[in-house]
Amino acid sequence: xxxxxxxxxxxxxxxxxxxxxxxxxxxxxxxxxxxxxxxxxxxxxxxxxxxxxxxxxxxxxxxxxxx
Numbered sequence: 645x646x647x648x649x650x651x652x653x654x655x656x657x658x659x660x661x662x663x664x665x666x667x668x669x670x671x672x673x674x675x676x677x678x679x680x681x682x683x684x685x686x687x688x689x690x691x692x693x694x695x696x697x698x699x700x701x702x703x704x705x706x707x708x709x710x711x
Contacts, residue, residue, distance in 0.1 A: 655663060678685075 655666065658666065
């Protein structure tokens with residue numbers, strides 16, 4: 645199977661219990677993919693968030709609530 649259309653056709657021909665089994669597998673697969681490497685996910689979101697001229701010490705002070 646090389647296309648989504650072929651996969652959809654194959655799923656439509658499955659008995660209901662196998663569709664349920666596939667749905668459970670897909671949910672678990674998606675959860676594994678999104679849950680892996682939380683640091684990597686955070687880094688992707690944080691990328692480009694740095695401000696020129698702002699030091700790490702200033703950022704740390706902000707996160708600690710220092711004034």
